Amino acid sequence: MTRFAMVIDTKTCIGCGDCVVACKTENNVPEGLNRDWVVEATSGTYPDLKTEFRSERCNHCSNPTCVTLCPTGASHLWNDTNIVLVEPEKCTGCKACIAACPYDARLVMHPDGYIDKCTFCHHRVEKGLDPACVSTCPTGCMYFGSIDDPHSEVSHLLKTREYKVLNPETGNEPNVYYLI
Amino acid sequence: MKEELLVTARDNALIDPGLQIWTWEVAMYLFLGGLTAGIMIFAALATVRNKDQEAPFTTARLALLAPIVLSLGMTTLFMDLEHKLFVYRFYTSFHITSPMSWGAWILIIIYPVSVLQILSTLRTGYSFLAEFVDRLTIGRLILDWCERYRREIALTVIPFAVVLGIYTGILLSAFSARPFWNNGVLGILFLISGMSTAAALVVLMARQHSEKELFTRIDLVLILAEIGLVALALISLASGSAQHLEALESVMGGSYTIPFWVLFVGIGLLIPLLLETLEILGVNKSLAMLAPVLVLIGGYALRQVVLDAGQESTWTNYDTQYSSEVLQRIHRSD
Numbered sequence: 375m376t377r378f379a380m381v382i383d384t385k386t387c388i389g390c391g392d393c394v395v396a397c398k399t400e401n402n403v404p405e406g407l408n409r410d411w412v413v414e415a416t417s418g419t420y421p422d423l424k425t426e427f428r429s430e431r432c433n434h435c436s437n438p439t440c441v442t443l444c445p446t447g448a449s450h451l452w453n454d455t456n457i458v459l460v461e462p463e464k465c466t467g468c469k470a471c472i473a474a475c476p477y478d479a480r481l482v483m484h485p486d487g488y489i490d491k492c493t494f495c496h497h498r499v500e501k502g503l504d505p506a507c508v509s510t511c512p513t514g515c516m517y518f519g520s521i522d523d524p525h526s527e528v529s530h531l532l533k534t535r536e537y538k539v540l541n542p543e544t545g546n547e548p549n550v551y552y553l554i
Numbered sequence: 555m556k557e558e559l560l561v562t563a564r565d566n567a568l569i570d571p572g573l574q575i576w577t578w579e580v581a582m583y584l585f586l587g588g589l590t591a592g593i594m595i596f597a598a599l600a601t602v603r604n605k606d607q608e609a610p611f612t613t614a615r616l617a618l619l620a621p622i623v624l625s626l627g628m629t630t631l632f633m634d635l636e637h638k639l640f641v642y643r644f645y646t647s648f649h650i651t652s653p654m655s656w657g658a659w660i661l662i663i664i665y666p667v668s669v670l671q672i673l674s675t676l677r678t679g680y681s682f683l684a685e686f687v688d689r690l691t692i693g694r695l696i697l698d699w700c701e702r703y704r705r706e707i708a709l710t711v712i713p714f715a716v717v718l719g720i721y722t723g724i725l726l727s728a729f730s731a732r733p734f735w736n737n738g739v740l741g742i743l744f745l746i747s748g749m750s751t752a753a754a755l756v757v758l759m760a761r762q763h764s765e766k767e768l769f770t771r772i773d774l775v776l777i778l779a780e781i782g783l784v785a786l787a788l789i790s791l792a793s794g795s796a797q798h799l800e801a802l803e804s805v806m807g808g809s810y811t812i813p814f815w816v817l818f819v820g821i822g823l824l825i826p827l828l829l830e831t832l833e834i835l836g837v838n839k840s841l842a843m844l845a846p847v848l849v850l851i852g853g854y855a856l857r858q859v860v861l862d863a864g865q866e867s868t869w870t871n872y873d874t875q876y877s878s879e880v881l882q883r884i885h886r887s888d
Binding site for chain 2: 389391394406407408411412413414415416417418419427439442443444445446447448462463464465466467468469470472473474475476477478480481482484486487488489540541543544545
């Protein structure tokens with residue numbers, strides 16, 4: 375299994391939201407719905423405040439509870455990778471995967487009724503391209519690649535920089551990493 | 555301080571500001587599914603234990619309600635699906651890790667099992683229906699066969715009905731992403747609650763005094779068991795990690811405190827417990843019909859509260875969330 379990871383440098387992210395716009399444009403995400411979003415987290419006591427920007431999305435977990443709990447196999451892993459996709463033709467819209475996601479990263483695609491989510495732009499990855507959000511990022515703070523390849527840029531960043539993932543205690547083994 | 559703002563709007567339907575994917579349709583299904591399980595279990599047990607004289611309604615007539623109640627439940631469940639045309643997809647695959655997949659198949663298997671159970675007592679319970687079946691030779695042979703193996707059919711029904719009653723709880727408890735549900739007690743709690751509501755239904759529908767009394771006693775034991783299981787579920791949450799404690803808060807001062815304690819524990823468990831105790835002691839019989847009605851209300855309240863509080867419980871809490879109302883207010887002032 376090839377594990378694809380997204381690495382986002384919170385030190386250089388400015389929270390512009392271009393990743394969100396790129397995603398909506400690339401994937402024709404209907405109005406009012408979002409597959410990714412940007413969080414501005416501020417902590418500390420004035421005047422010693424610290425702000426961190428995080429572009430968040432589906433974590434394409436190595437242990438995806440949305441896939442294990444899907445009753446029909448509509449939620450599946452793409453081509454023996456960790457990229458979690460939904461097959462609309464198999465999806466009943468039961469919403470079990472929405473409840474199963476500890477990151478609340480899934481959504482109901484209106485008006486059709488099947489479940490929609492971030493695909494890591496697998497249609498671009500297939501052609502050797504980066505996901506739309508990564509390729510659009512104006513500060514170049516987002517990276518994408520295989521972490522099974524020790525020579526990839528993402529592997530190098532995770533080896534040399536301090537990082538975190540969101541809620542590792544869920545046990546889902548998320549694959550979106552934040553450099554801190 | 556710690557503040558997390560969503561810089562870009564996120565107002566995904568049914569997910570923001572709090573998860574609300576499943577509403578009354580699913581709660582109703584969970585309730586009716588549990589009730590069906592209870593109906594089938596008691597009808598089978600009455601047959602196995604030869605209660606024909608003491609409990610004639612349960613032995614001969616109760617089983618007919620199972621497919622009717624279950625079909626109502628499956629209707630509300632179907633109403634909840636967002637991608638209805640693809641409902642058949644439940645039956646083109648089986649996913650061993652998904653309790654919902656197990657449930658979909660159990661629902662299909664339970665119908666023929668239930669029909670056999672009904673046929674095995676049709677002549678005693680519903681003679682006018684049996685007359686129609688008896689007119690055909692094949693119908694008569696089937697009824698004869700079912701009657702002869704009545705006891706074996708009843709013994710077969712029990713494990714299937716238990717699985718039906720227990721799986722809805724396991725389904726919810728399998729969601730590790732929802733700390734309020736992620737609790738092994740839930741399966742047994744839903745099964746016992748389903749049996750309690752079925753016992754209440756018998757008390758309401760049976761004519762014979764001995765049968766009402768028997769099921770009042772049975773219900774009393776089930777209510778006591780349910781109180782014990784609820785306590786265990788709460789203890790389990792209270793001794794959990796931060797997410798579990800936060801989930802517990804929703805019924806301990808949070809927004810589901812009143813539905814949980816007043817509607818479910820008070821009206822659904824404690825008042826019927828008191829009324830049924832008084833009735834068995836022979837102190838007060840004037841409210842005999844109230845207790846089973848309250849048990850049925852409590853059974854539904856349990857499903858609704860657990861469903862709602864569970865969806866709200868989460869791992870991902872932004873300290874301050876984007877509010878669609880604020881955006882609308884800005885739009886209006888333009």
